[in-house]
Amino acid sequence: MYRLMATERRVDQEGTSLQRQGQLALWVPAVGQEGAQAGALTALREDDWIFPTYREHLFALGRGVTPGQLLALFRGVAHAGWAAEDHRMQPYTLVLAAQALHATGYAWGISRDQAGWDAERRRAEGQVVLACYGDGASSEGDIHESMVFAASYDLPVVFFCQNNQWAISVPAATQTRVPLARRAAGYGFEGVTVDGNDPLAMHAVTAWAAEQARTGAGPVLIEAHTFRGGAHTTADDPTKYRTRAEEEAWAAVDPLARLEAHLRATGAAGPDPDRFFADVATEGEELARRTREAVLTMTGDAVAPLDTVFETVYAEAHPLVAEELAWHRQWQAGFADTEVEGDRS
Amino acid sequence: MTTDTTTPAGAVPGTAAGPAPVTGAGTALETLTIAKAINRALADELAADEKVLLMGEDIGSLGGVYRVTEGLKARFGADRVVDSPLAESGIIGTSIGLALRGYRPVAEIQFDGFVFPGFNQITTQLAKMHARTRGAATVPVTIRIPYGGGIGSIEHHSESPEALFAHTAGLRVITPSNAHDAYWMTRQGIRSQDPVIIFEPKRRYWLKGEVDVSADGHRGVSAFQAQVVREGTDATIAAWGPLVPVALAAANAAAEDGRSIEVIDLRSLSPVDFDALQASVEKTGRMVVTHEAPTFGGLGGEIAARLMERSFLHLEAPILRVGGFHLPYPPSRVEEQYLPDLDRILDAVDRTFAY
Numbered sequence: 001m002y003r004l005m006a007t008e009r010r011v012d013q014e015g016t017s018l019q020r021q022g023q024l025a026l027w028v029p030a031v032g033q034e035g036a037q038a039g040a041l042t043a044l045r046e047d048d049w050i051f052p053t054y055r056e057h058l059f060a061l062g063r064g065v066t067p068g069q070l071l072a073l074f075r076g077v078a079h080a081g082w083a084a085e086d087h088r089m090q091p092y093t094l095v096l097a098a099q100a101l102h103a104t105g106y107a108w109g110i111s112r113d114q115a116g117w118d119a120e121r122r123r124a125e126g127q128v129v130l131a132c133y134g135d136g137a138s139s140e141g142d143i144h145e146s147m148v149f150a151a152s153y154d155l156p157v158v159f160f161c162q163n164n165q166w167a168i169s170v171p172a173a174t175q176t177r178v179p180l181a182r183r184a185a186g187y188g189f190e191g192v193t194v195d196g197n198d199p200l201a202m203h204a205v206t207a208w209a210a211e212q213a214r215t216g217a218g219p220v221l222i223e224a225h226t227f228r229g230g231a232h233t234t235a236d237d238p239t240k241y242r243t244r245a246e247e248e249a250w251a252a253v254d255p256l257a258r259l260e261a262h263l264r265a266t267g268a269a270g271p272d273p274d275r276f277f278a279d280v281a282t283e284g285e286e287l288a289r290r291t292r293e294a295v296l297t298m299t300g301d302a303v304a305p306l307d308t309v310f311e312t313v314y315a316e317a318h319p320l321v322a323e324e325l326a327w328h329r330q331w332q333a334g335f336a337d338t339e340v341e342g343d344r345s
Numbered sequence: 346m347t348t349d350t351t352t353p354a355g356a357v358p359g360t361a362a363g364p365a366p367v368t369g370a371g372t373a374l375e376t377l378t379i380a381k382a383i384n385r386a387l388a389d390e391l392a393a394d395e396k397v398l399l400m401g402e403d404i405g406s407l408g409g410v411y412r413v414t415e416g417l418k419a420r421f422g423a424d425r426v427v428d429s430p431l432a433e434s435g436i437i438g439t440s441i442g443l444a445l446r447g448y449r450p451v452a453e454i455q456f457d458g459f460v461f462p463g464f465n466q467i468t469t470q471l472a473k474m475h476a477r478t479r480g481a482a483t484v485p486v487t488i489r490i491p492y493g494g495g496i497g498s499i500e501h502h503s504e505s506p507e508a509l510f511a512h513t514a515g516l517r518v519i520t521p522s523n524a525h526d527a528y529w530m531t532r533q534g535i536r537s538q539d540p541v542i543i544f545e546p547k548r549r550y551w552l553k554g555e556v557d558v559s560a561d562g563h564r565g566v567s568a569f570q571a572q573v574v575r576e577g578t579d580a581t582i583a584a585w586g587p588l589v590p591v592a593l594a595a596a597n598a599a600a601e602d603g604r605s606i607e608v609i610d611l612r613s614l615s616p617v618d619f620d621a622l623q624a625s626v627e628k629t630g631r632m633v634v635t636h637e638a639p640t641f642g643g644l645g646g647e648i649a650a651r652l653m654e655r656s657f658l659h660l661e662a663p664i665l666r667v668g669g670f671h672l673p674y675p676p677s678r679v680e681e682q683y684l685p686d687l688d689r690i691l692d693a694v695d696r697t698f699a700y
Contacts, residue, residue, distance in 0.1 A: 079477035095469045105442020145435035312480040315538035
């Protein structure tokens, strides 16, 4: 868990650097939220599904998405960098809360597929869906509708709210007067607020919630109380809306530092903890190097041409798209001729 | 996933042709209303593919506010004909999730004016899913929407928002005008691998017609093709959905003045069968496009522009549009003044000859 958190943070930092160097259109730092994500991810099974927002980098890397696939969206080379089925994790969603309904519908499909299963089989083979959102998106109607559908049909959804205190510049208090977990009661299912910077607590609660959903007890809401340590995105300036004191208070409970202290205190980092942490740091550097390399090589011929969008907008033939693609190819071919002539001159 | 009872949607090549002659052999004609034809199509798809399920508000026990789904819950069960919560975004959003899981949801939006709470899910999510995943995810969601005016109803129950969806890449938009098409286009729409929105002409739900429900009753016609529903030589009227009968009546009236009017039922609004329209206007030289939706920013303008690009030198007159005004749909006591009718269409036809 520590390895996952520390190496992900290093990739995350590299994302910010790459954006600052003009190599990414945007980056969305998740620094400070690694504990919430690592605890939740390690409590899920490999075939459980994750429907993310756009800040679940640890989920992605933990599920085997490569740094290059993760950053393809932010590099502007693809809207979805990885194949969902390969990782049981959907692509990122930018129109927030939409994904919670997709998660709920997917869970509905699971529930239908598992109709007639007894409790034992559900516990052994059942799947659950983790529906990610945040304190900001909690105000969106789609979150409400997701919870209504999930409750009405007892669907195996774990609603996973990372309350990182800030929706860009608007504080969580503007979204809600009560702890967000308490909203679950209004839908008739359990809601739990967890210290999101305590990955062990997150693991325990997520394991319980997944078990509930898996065995047919219906949805559960987990509110991970955490903090967005960095900016909302690289286009943002947190000094305009929040105080240094608040950032420092949360830095004191940084999940990575806390887990390191715990591992050192309990001896869980092995006989030579310094060596363990140094090794993880080296791994992080290696992953950051691969991240940079992957981003810098996503250029030229490595970028899928516009043709691929024409080819995939519909699954079946569409004459207008075919006509426009033919025109586009002819137009592009004209430029190719010009370039050749230019080279000769 | 599809079986062989219908041509895969979009697979029928070429331009529109008139319906093939009914030979008798292999046909199974039934006289049905459009509502019953859709009901039959839904039942046949539910029976053919266990992954098909219906969901929507009041579609189960009540059978839908127009009774289009009547009897289906009793026959197929509450798990396959689902009375959903009153939440259009939820209906569409969960349909997307179900489709990602391998299901084939057919969602009903109760009225045209109620689709907008689900508009975000349709346009930013459903429409883009296949392209954004580079083809990895197919989301064969069908959305049925009763649309159009002329039923004397109250606000938000009479609208024609088809252009908003036809404008959105990734969606297919179809609208039948008769019972036979309603049956086959519904089945073909459900079987399409793309998201399909079926606008059902609600004021024609009780219009009866012969439906060929035999296995090849579609006669090789795709849901995404136009059809010439009346042949003519002097001018073309292009219409869809509820205005096709009005266009045919206008053509009959014009015949009394010695004018031979061709009527094209577009049937599909995305894609639009421009080849069929082009062939017709190059034959007749004149065209009037009519729809209930406002003309400004409407599909009539797109059709006129495309045909001007394709067929400018064949045109004897500008392509004229007859549609709704740039107004919110009016109170029903005055909707007759708003809706295109026989006289307004004939007036436009006259103007194409006077040009």
